[in-house]
Amino acid sequence: MRQTPQPGTLTLPGMEDVGLSPIRRQYLELKRRQPDAILLFRLGDFYETFEDDAHLAARVLDITLTSREMGRGERLPMAGIPVHAAETYIGRLIAAGMPVAIAEQIGNVPRNGIVPREIVRVLTPGMLLESDLLVGTRANFLLGLIRDGSGFGLAYVDVSTGELLVTTVTGPSAVELATAELVRIGPSEILVQSDESIDSLAPPGAAITRRGPELFAPLAATRAVVRCFGGALESSGLADHPLATRALGGLLAYVQEARPAATRTLQHPRLYAVGGTMVLDRASRRNLDLLESSAGEDSPTLLRVLDRTSTPMGTRLLRAVLGQPLLDVERINARLDAVDRLVADTALRSRLLAALRGLPDLERLAIRAGQHLLMPRECLSLASGLERIPGLRRALESASSDLPPLLDQARPRAVPEAVADVRATLRDGATVFEEGVIRAGVSAELDQHRSLGGDARQWIAALELRERERTGVRAARVGYNKVFGYYLEVSTAQCGQPTDYYQRQASGVDTVGEHLERLGWIRKQTLANAERFVTPELKEMESRVARAHDDALQLERELYNALLERLAARCELLADSARAVAVLDLLVALAESACAHGYMRPLVDDSDRLEIVDGRHPVVEQSLPPGQFVANNTALGPDARVMLLTGPNMAGKSTYLRQVALIVLMAQVGSFVPAASAHIGIVDRIFTRIGAHDDIAAGRSTFMVEMIEAATIVRSATARSLVVLDEVGRGTSTFDGMAIAQAIVEELHDDQRPGGAPKTVFATHYHDLTALASALPRLRTYRVDVLERGDEVVFLHSVVEGGADKSYGVHVARLAGVPDRVTQRAAALLKQLETSPSPRTARGSQSLQGDQ
Known part of the structure; x- marks a missing residue:
């Protein structure tokens, strides 16, 4: 961005850049091309940002904000990051939602003027290729x-x-x-x-x-x-x-x-x-803890329970299928057939698992290959991964009988030509592009350049001994640095020493320093303790080394680019092979999860039934010792549309609701399910209203959020939907809440409503709603059972037929650590309320029953 002119300064149109330094004009020209991006402007070993970009970068990256004079006597804000650590800083800018444009130095510095620069990459949060x-x-x-x-x-x-x-x-x-x-x-x-x-x-x-x-x-x-x-x-x-x-x-x-x-x-x-595919709204994804947990980043989710994938592309595919359950019975059963075969065939599953383990991200490597972006280490990683694919093919071919179609079609191509090309071209252990990355024997011309360079280096190494003999200066040594190149170094003290007899005979001078210059040594640099010299022969050999090095490096770059071209030509084949690997990884992971957790194959069809025997919550059961989770049944269908579930707090009603929804979702993903058996008729959508939370930013109270979610369900649910509702109406007064809850139950039970009556599991503390069973023929009442022993209450977590008449809220308060004086007072008040209902309560009950 441009610096604002000083007050009182007259700037004519077209004269904005007058008086600016060449580098400032270059920066402004590049910034105009990407005005919305943070421009990282290469200056030597740093990427610099200026003006508003510098302020943003300094704040986000926590780096020092400084300034630099850029023409017209103005100092501009500047903040820089080192090139060698740029990826880390760029990642932080991208994570903050800021696009980044990178301007690199192109070509060599001209004799007059500044080095050309061009924007070589524009990185945005949604357009990343960098591993x-x-x-x-x-x-x-x-x-x-x-x-x-x-x-x-x-x-x-x-x-x-x-x-x-x-x-x-x-x-x-x-x-x-x-x-x-x-x-x-x-x-x-x-x-x-x-x-x-x-x-x-x-x-x-x-x-x-x-x-x-x-x-x-x-x-x-x-x-x-x-x-x-x-x-x-x-x-x-x-x-x-x-x-x-x-x-x-x-x-x-x-x-x-x-x-x-x-x-x-x-x-x-x-x-x-x-x-x-099945549509899952934001509330349902949040309530069911599919991919992320509402309880926190490290809390368990369905993805974590099922994720036994071995490759990055397999994990990405698992995330995708969990978020998009299928509606096509044929596709679901095709996936179940493949998982079933892998569950039954332990040997096949083990061979596939061994071949999959440790494979690199072939899918992203293939795409980087197609865009000529692979680094040498990525080329070798790609080759290493492709070398493992024949093991996958052999595992599939060794199957004792015909494979299900989905497994049979997921046969990745090995692409041996790409493997051979990479292995023949690149040196083992190569990481980044540098001198020596191309294997010896690939190019006779490259080998010749290396030989010339090697011979010249050997000649230079032998020069030290020859010059010591010729000059009589035994302490002379050959050295090298990037600024001055090769040199011969003699200490300042020795240069000032008088020459010996033989040296005077050879040069006729009195000091060693003069003697060396007479013999053709050219003084190049004076240090505090040493003098550095070159000789015509040394300069010539240094030029030969430099030319051989430059020619070899240029040829290596050409050979490496040619390899990238050949790999790019195979990009589509490589990517197809990677996707087949991902499918195999997904199927093996689902089978591994089924075997590890004791899941069974569900029966999935187009019927209108939802029947689960001994169902378990796939996430919650993992947090309990084996066998501790209490399994429960579910039965909904044409004759039972609403399951009204009552029971005490902490008894497991919410867990049961989520359990039913997750079993249906897993079945339609094509996974085995945590149940003894399950018959799942296709569900078009899963709607959930579970838990209490507000949306302060949008100005919505807890009850308002609850009603918005309930409205979405009532408006959108069809006869093919599954609805799970927990404690509807609890965010307002008792009578308002009970009235809303009853009205929603009646609406979802009504098969004449638009869309028809969905299969519904409705959990509530409004025990009076159980009376609806006498008026609504397709409503069934269930409760979560408890065992009372005097003042002690034991939660059995079993879902049984019938309604509950208590919520045991005082008992839960006691378990939560509420002081005894409070819980004792609450118990006395509860007994008084239960034995002497207020006139208002009586009127309320009559009103609801009368409406019914």
Whole structure:
């Protein structure tokens, strides 16, 4: 950004840069190209930032803010980071949601003027290819979003894997579905039009990037798509999806602007329907602790329980499938067939697991190969990973009988040509590009340059002995530094010593220093304690070494670039192989989890049944000793739509609700489930209203949040949905809460409501609601059982038929450590209230029963 002119200064149009130093003008020109990014401007061994960028960098990175004179006598704020540690600092800027543009020195410093600089990389939160900046277990999506009326177009890409998907969201529930889809995708960065407000849609933590509406204009977007992928829109299935096309076109234009090479490795866009998989809104994902726990970062989640993957790409695929359960019975059972085979065939599973363990991130390495970004150590890592793939193929081929289709199709290609190419070209142990990275024997010309350089170095090493003999100066030694190159060094004291007889005979002078100069030594540098010299022969040999070194390094760069070109040509094949490995890793992980935790295969079909025998909570049971978790049954279907669950606090009602939802979700992911048996009819959505929390930032109380979630459920649930509701109405007065709870139960039970009656598990402390069983034929009452022994209460955690008549709140207060005088007083008041109901309570009960 420009420095504000001093007050009283007249600046004419077109004269803004007059009086600025050349380096300042160069900086301003580069900054104009990326005005929204933090510009890291290479100066020697540092990347410097200036003006507003410097203030931001100093604050975010906690580095020193200084200043530098840049023309017109003005000192500009400046903050710098060392080049060798730049990736760490860049990662912190990206994590803070700041795009970063890197301006590197290009070419050599000219005789007159400044070194040319160009922006070589633009890094944004959603466009990262650098391994050090990416989390291996998570996809890193950049999402383009366009909104037109009540419809949305979404396109999202992970440039590190090439995955590219597009969809359109329309209809009366478009906002709700688009919000849920954004939560599922979890983009690192969202690209929108400059005038678009998406605060209510964007998930927390996503960086928002705004661009002009021309980027998303229909014609410009269509051209961007055709330019990137060729052909007509019809070939991509996008012709009938104008909003998806606009989102995709804007996304591609943005990627082309920041990282042009990234468009070469993108997969063909895959069009999908949001309704094609189970929709899980933000509340359900939070309440079920699928990927992140609402209790904290290190708390257990379903992902952590099931994650027995061996590769980064397998972990990413597991995260994806857990967030997007299937609705297609055939696809679910195909995945279950594969897992079933691996569970039954221990030998096959063990061989696959051994071959998978320790594989590098082949998917991201393949994409980096396609963009010529691989470092030597990454090339060797890619080769090492590809060498392991024949082991996977042998394991599959050794199977005793025919494999299920999903396993049979997941046969990765080994690509031996790429392995042989890398091994033949690169030196073992190479890490970064430097002299000697290319293996000997690859190029006769390179070997010749190295031989010349080696011979010259040997000659220089022998020069020390020859010059000592010729001059008679026994302490002379050959040295080298990067500034002066090779030299001959003699101490200052010895240079001042008188010459001996033989030296005077050879040169006719009185001191050693003069003697050396007479013999052709040229004084090059004077130090406090030594004199440094060169000879014509030494200078010539040094030039030969430098030329041989430069020629060898240039040739090594050419040979390395040629290797990258050959690997890039195999990028698509490498990426396909990596994705097959990810599928195998996912299936093996699901089978390992099933065997480790005692899961069983569910029966999944298109029926309207939800029957679970001895179901367990997959996350909670891991925190208990083996066999301690109390298993429970669930039975919902055409004749039983609502399960009304009552019982005391701390008895496990909320755990049971989550357990039912998680078993259904796991079944539709294609995983075995924690139950003795399970019959799961396809569920289109899982709705949850569990726990109490407010939204202070949005000005919403706990009860308001509860009612918003309940409204979403009542409005959107269908006969194919599963609804789990916990303590609806507890955030307000008893009578208001009971009235709302009863009205919601009646609504969800009504098969004449729009969408039909969903399968519902409704937990409540309003015990009077159990009376609804006599009026609602498809409502069943259950309770979480307890055992009373005098004043002692034992929670059995068993779900049994019938309603509860107590909540045992005073007992729970006693367990929580509330002082005895308080709990004793509460017990006395409770007994008084139970035996002498107030007139208002009586009127309230009659009113509810009368309404019923």
